[in-house]
């Protein structure tokens with residue numbers, strides 16, 4: 001295990017991305033705190049990892065977006081079955097800049113951008129038919145034109161306070177390393193399985 005957990009994460013993620021039998025190599029579970037104080041988890045696509053933290057993109061008005069704007073406390077969990085690796089991150093989420101959001105927006109497919117325009121993520125669905133016909137109309141309007149970044153779409157970066165790495169062992173003697181950020185440095189502790 002490395003001394004820097006970000007480098008450790010990048011090394012594991014790199015290994016996950018090299019796995020041919022893993023379909024979702026960047027899916028991570030992000031748990032927010034809802035208005036009633038319940039934890040609320042869902043998978044998102046991890047876009048980037050650096051010393052600044054863990055970045056994902058979403059509709060800002062979605063449940064997770066609203067939760068994080070109200071309460072930045074967040075957890076992120078990854079499990080790469082083919083490798084037997086679990087990572088747990090605890091931290092604080094901050095909205096990424098509009099310039100960064102634009103960069104991620106431009107990396108999305110035209111179809112994904114159109115769907116984002118048409119949907120108000122996490123709001124009740126009245127009619128799927130209404131959504132698909134709206135998609136068709138917008139698709140005709142935009143054709144191959146550039147779709148501008150919607151105000152309601154962006155991302156969050158999770159600044160980690162602690163990161164735990166677990167290596168799964170068949171005999172259940174899992175290896176667990178906990179990194180905690182204290183006084184500007186990472187301090188590492190091994191945990192019992």
Ligand SMILES: Cc1cc2nc3c(=O)[nH]c(=O)nc-3n(C[C@H](O)[C@H](O)[C@H](O)COP(=O)(O)O)c2cc1C
Pocket residue numbers: 024027042043044045046056057058059062063064065121122
């Ligand atoms: C593998 C996978 C990846 C996903 N990636 C994203 C993503 O990057 N951003 C996103 O907003 N939703 C993503 N979703 C959908 C979310 O899990 C979730 O249904 C949606 O964001 C609404 O969540 P909320 O109502 O809690 O805000 C993904 C789902 C799966 C299964």
